Amino acid sequence: MSSFSKDSDNSLKSTVKPRYLILGSGSIGFALAKELREINKAVIIVDKDEAKVETLREEGYEAIVGDIADPELPKQIDLRNIVAILFLSSDSEVNKKGIENFKDLVSPDVHLFSRASDIIKKEEMESLGADFVFMPSRVVASSLSRSLERTESAHRGNRLAQWLEGTKGKKLAIVIHDNPDPDAISSGLALKEIAKNLGVEANILYHGKIGHQENKAFVNLLGIDLSKMEEHDPENFDKMALIDCAIPGVNNMLPPNSYVGIVIDHHPPGDAEIKAEYIDIRPNFGATATIMTKYLQQLNINISKTLATALLYGIRTDTQDFKRKTDPADLSAASYLYPLADHEILEQLERPSMAIETLDVLGEAIRNRQVIGSYLLSNVGNIRDRDTLPQAADYLMSLEGISTTVVFGVTEERIFISGRSNDIRINLGEIMRQAFGEDAGGHATAAGAQIPLGVFSATKDRQTLLRLVNEAVVKKFLNAVGVEEAGE
Ligand SMILES: [Mn+2]
Known part of the structure; x- marks a missing residue:
């Protein structure tokens, strides 16, 4: 110093x-x-x-x-x-x-x-x-093309706003493609928001199914309001927009010669002639949600958490997390949306298969519950993911009159057991060890065990195996806590 x-x-x-x-x-x-x-x-x-x-x-x-x-x-x-x-x-x-x-x-x-x-x-x-x-020529060219893109994007923003202003007070049908995916749905949502800002009321219409569990979860978690085309005849609307698709009757249920107001899409149009009052097709973009994000930015429209989450998820799924057909514009749109999005929901959407398996296991656990006094035991049968067991054991603790839960399931090689207890008289970790041996343990209130299936390996069919496992686990556990099994 x-x-x-x-x-x-x-x-x-x-x-x-x-x-x-x-x-x-x-x-x-x-x-x-x-x-x-x-x-x-x-x-x-x-x-x-x-x-x-x-x-x-x-x-x-x-x-x-x-x-x-x-x-x-x-x-x-x-x-x-x-x-x-x-x-x-x-x-x-x-x-x-x-x-x-x-x-x-x-x-x-x-x-x-x-x-x-x-x-x-x-x-x-x-x-x-x-x-x-x-190379100076390349640097100038790429800087010019960026400026061009900015100018173009400003121009497009103005054109869309103009079109919508001309539609003020009228009803707009936003038609997204059949069996819509998160890109189509979020893009429809974005156009609805832009329209609302310019005084145009809009409904998002689709045909078919919102298929994958992930897509269902997406719509449910974000509370997105979509209407079935069958329930709202597009004929009853004043104007029509086609989003994430471009031609009436192709991947949407519109009559082939429908008059279309707006087309916004990122699929290469091919040879077909696209007819609409305003057309914006950018095949270099990985997602229509990227195009819509540009409009929202350009028109300075406030992006809600729900909309940002939806668009970000739309871009990510359509580009397979930026691994497929990704343009720098997709990345810049994503980075713009990122701080505005709900990351808890995005995380839930990323692990949908597990969440769904958890629900399945929970359903089994509730259906198969065996209640003996304040003890609840449940055999959920075959499982793929053992992490679902503690979640089910946790959940079942909320049932009335239950102070201890034990949920178990079987993988190819092992029986997995998970338990929860708020009974101050017992130490669940101790009980598990007593009942299931050294591969068991935990705390007084939360514990688990696993048993190799070796003992049961002679069992020929899976059904018999599951029954034997059930009998053995229930018996061993009840013995350890000193409870007689009723009716055996
Ligand atoms: Mn798309």
């Missing part, structure tokens, strides 16, 4: 400040130096043009006259604390020489950035040791 005075501490800081060495102060080099200085980075600029160097110095830059290709150049520069060297000459050969001159004189932690005129030069620079090589 005492070895640094305030002054020496300051000077330490200034020498430690990382510096960027810019070689070549053409339009790119100078623009970059300016940007780096704006974000408070230290830069040193080298250029062979003396007048230019003079001007740079007048503007307060640290600048040196030098030739990038000159092998003596590195010796003229203080290379301490250099974090990156940027070779920015428009002449690729000059940059290559520069890379060769500097590469062995600086630590491998120093990043070497270089400008190349074409892909061949880029590869040559990379093999010379450049860490990052860019």
Whole structure:
């Protein structure tokens, strides 16, 4: 502490400040130096043009006259604390020489950035040791395409808003594809929200089934309001929107020649002619929910937790968690939705199969319960996931008059037993050990055991095996707690 005075501490800081060495102060080099200085980075600029160097110095830059290709150049520069060297000459050969001159004189932690005129030069620079090589034409092109996308997206937002404003006071049918998935459902929900913001009342209509358990859970957990097409004739609406599908009668129940107001979809349209007043099809996107998220952003519409969760789940399922047909737009939409979403619900949706098995096991446990005094024992039969047992044992504790529960089931090799108790007279862990041997244990209020099926392996059919297991477990447990089994 005492070895640094305030002054020496300051000077330490200034020498430690990382510096960027810019070689070549053409339009790119100078623009970059300016940007780096704006974000408070230290830069040193080298250029062979003396007048230019003079001007740079007048503007307060640290600048040196030098030739990038000159092998003596590195010796003229203080290379301490250099974090990156940027070779920015428009002449690729000059940059290559520069890379060769500097590469062995600086630590491998120093990043070497270089400008190349074409892909061949880029590869040559990379093999010379450049860490990052860019081609100005490509950088400009990709920046332009991003700007274009932004402008387009603003334009589309305006067009959709205009269309909806023209529909104000009327009723809109939002038709999503048959047997809708989370992408279709969440996209329909988003359009409904946008419409509501612009004074248009809408219903989401579908035909078929909300099939998978996951999709049912999705609709239920988020409380999404959908109507069956059979119950709401689309003919009774003033306008119609097709979402996550594009052609009347194709993957939806609309009559083939229906007049459509809006189509928003991400499926490649193929050869079919799409007819609608407003069409937005973006086949490069992984999900229609991504397109809808863009609209919500563009139109500055408040995204509720439910809507954000739905759209995020829609994007994730349609892109299979960004593993299939994913566009950067899908990722940016997802990252926009992420902080707005309900992660507890998303987590529940991610483990639906287990939740459903838990329900099945719970159902079995309730059906097969055997109550002896305040003890409840239940054999749930075959199980795949042993974690469902403690959940069932927990749940059954809420039944009236029950102070101890024991739920057991059988996998291919073992009997698993799980118990809960709030009976202060017994220590369930002890009882389990007494009843089922050393592979048992736990606490006074929560315990478990497992028994290899070896003992029963001679049993031919599964039904008989389950019956024998049941008899043995119930008997052993009741013996351990000192209760006579009634009626045996
Ligand atoms: Mn889709």
